[in-house]
Amino acid sequence: SAVISQKPSRDICQRGTSLTIQCQVDSQVTMMFWYRQQPGQSLTLIATANQGSEATYESGFVIDKFPISRPNLTFSTLTVSNMSPEDSSIYLCSARTGATEAFFGQGTRLTVV
């Protein structure tokens, strides 16, 4: 299994600003994923981040709003840009290798005011 450290754990941000969430894995992984989870809802995949290539975004999510970096096999960041109250949510990073199970960071609880 992999241990994933995600930070910040929570933040309150002003609308129009940006927040970068960091995710550090204790071992090399081929795939990292970013999810959003609204209160009481399931996880919605934002994008897949593979090292050495551009992130692949799901329908409804765009790079200008959620730029992602994956500089190496243990680290990724997600930026939530030009935030609005609708971006208030929990953001989770996840890592896996191949078709194995996914492991999750602790999540970032974002509130936009």
Place this chain on the structure above:
Amino acid sequence: QKEVEQNSGPLSVPEGAIASLNCTYSDRVSQSFFWYRQYSGKSPELIMSIYSNGDKEDGRFTAQLNKASQYVSLLIRDSQPSDSATYLCAVNIEPGNQFYFGTGTSLTVIP
């Protein structure tokens, strides 16, 4: 998002009973399936994975997979109040190995 549906909740069962959680998926080429448990305010944690048709047992948990029917289920025997959580079905979609979650089922085990 790929379609992964779970039986609507919330589900309540008495302590000691069997809880049955169901999941259907739309992508016929899916090969890997996972059940996660998520306590309120926490990240999902893996309960079981299943890759082949049939049953897979791990303690009080049994996962069942039927690829022809595109159906995967989780049975929890001798349910305990500590099992009260949201259960998420996850499906691996190839070739990109994206990981999609179902809608989730909230389970409450009543003492």
